[in-house]
Amino acid sequence: MLNVVSSVERVGRSDYAISGTLTNNEDMDESTMIEALCYRSSSGAEDDYKILPFSIPNQPFKDFVKSYYKDIIYKSFQHCSNAPPPEEAYPWPKGDINFDMCSTNGEGLPENLPEGYYKVIFKITASTQIVYTAIIKLTTKLM
Template sequence: MTLDWNYDVDNTTMVEGDAYHCTSGDESDYKLMPWSVPQQPYVDYINGFYRDAFIKNVGHCSNLPKFDGDFVPPWPRGVYKLDKCVANGEGLPEIAPEGYYKIVYKTTGEVEWGFTLIIRVSHKGL
C-alpha cells in the first residue's frame, strides 16, 4: 500500500472503520463483523487504535510515523508505504476465523476520503 499524505488534520477530522469477513474472497460473501473503530476524532484514533494495534502490526514493514507519547498534530506530510506486511495480531481480537477480511476506513472533515484493505488470515506456515 502507498499513501501520499498531503493533508493537514484539524479538530473536525473524524475517523471510523468497519471490518467484514468471508471465507471465499468473493465480494458478495463478506459479512459485517462486530469489530469496528467507532467514529472518533483523528487524534483519539492515533492515540488509541493506531498506536495500540495498527502500528504494532505494521510498524515493522512501513515508514508510518511512530510516537513515544501522545500524538500532537500536525501529522507529518509524506509518502507512506506498507510492504509485504505480516501482522502478529497484537492488540487485535484473540480469535479470528481464517479467511479474508475487508477493512473499510472513512475519514471526514475538511476533506472526505477513505480506503479499503483486504487481508487474508491463515494458520502460520500456510
Template sequence: MMSKLIACVFVLLLPIDNAICKRMWEYTLISVNTTSADPSKFKMDAEIVRISRTEFGLSVNVVLNFVIDETTFAVVYRSNTGNEEDYVLMPWSVAKQTYEEFTKAYYKNFVYKNLAHCSNLPTPDKAYPLPLGTVMKFERCIIPGESLPDYVPDGYYKTVFTATGEVELSAVLTLKVSKITDLFG
C-alpha cells in the same frame, strides 16, 4: 509423591498453556485497493509483494496533505465465501472519532505495534498532529497480529478505511484467514 504429581501436571499442561497464549490463525493477503477523490490532498499507492515462496507482504506509500478529522474511520467485514453479497459487519470496527482520539485509543497498542517494524510511522508521542505533507512508507509489511484476538473464525475479511471530510478516500484490504493446525509448533 506430591512433588512428582505437581511436576507431571506441569509437564502435561505446559504445551497447552503455550498453545492457548498465541495467535491461532494465519492470514493470506488477497487484494488491496485504494481510491482518492483528490490525489493532491491524499495519495496512496499500495501493492501486495512477494517476500518468499510462501509469504506475501504489503508495501504502501501514503502522501497526506489534509487534516485528518472525525470523518475518518475503519470497519471490518467477514465472509465465509468471499462473495461480495456475503460480507457482514464484524464488531472490530473503529467508531467515527477524531484522529487525536484514535491516536490515544488505538495507535500505540495496535497500529504502531504491528507496523513500526516495517515503516516510518511516527512514535505514539508524535503521532498527533501529523504535519501536512507527511509521507508514510510501509515496506514489505507482514502484520504480526499484536493486540488482535487469539481466535478468529475462518473466512475472508475486508478492512475498509474511509474518510468523507475534506477529501473522500478509501482503502480496502482483503485477506483470507485460516486456522493454524499445528498447535504446538
C-alpha cells in the same frame, strides 16, 4: 489529499507482505474523523460479508491516535515503516510514510480468527472523504 499506493508481495512459499507509500497533503486536525468497518465472509462473495464487532467507530482523529493507532497500528508496522510514533502522530505529519515488506505480528488483534475473507474499509473525513478498502484472505498456516 491522502494518496495510498500499495502492493502485496510474496515472501517465501506461504507468506505475504505489503509494501507501499501513504502520502499526506491534508491538515489532519480536530475536524478530521476516522472509522474502520470490518467484515468477514467465508466465500469472498460480496453479499456474504457480515460486519464484525471489532470495527473502529467514527471518531475524531486525535482519539483514534490515542487508542487504535497507538495500540494496534503502530505496534504492527513500526518495524517496517517510518510511521510516526504515537506521541508524534497528532496532528498527522504531511509527507510520505513508507511501508517496506510489512507483515503484521497480530498484536492488539483478536487471538483467534476463523479462516475466510476479511474486508476492512477505512474512511477518513476532513475537507474530503477518503476511503481505502483492504481485502485479506486468512488461511491456516501449515507448519
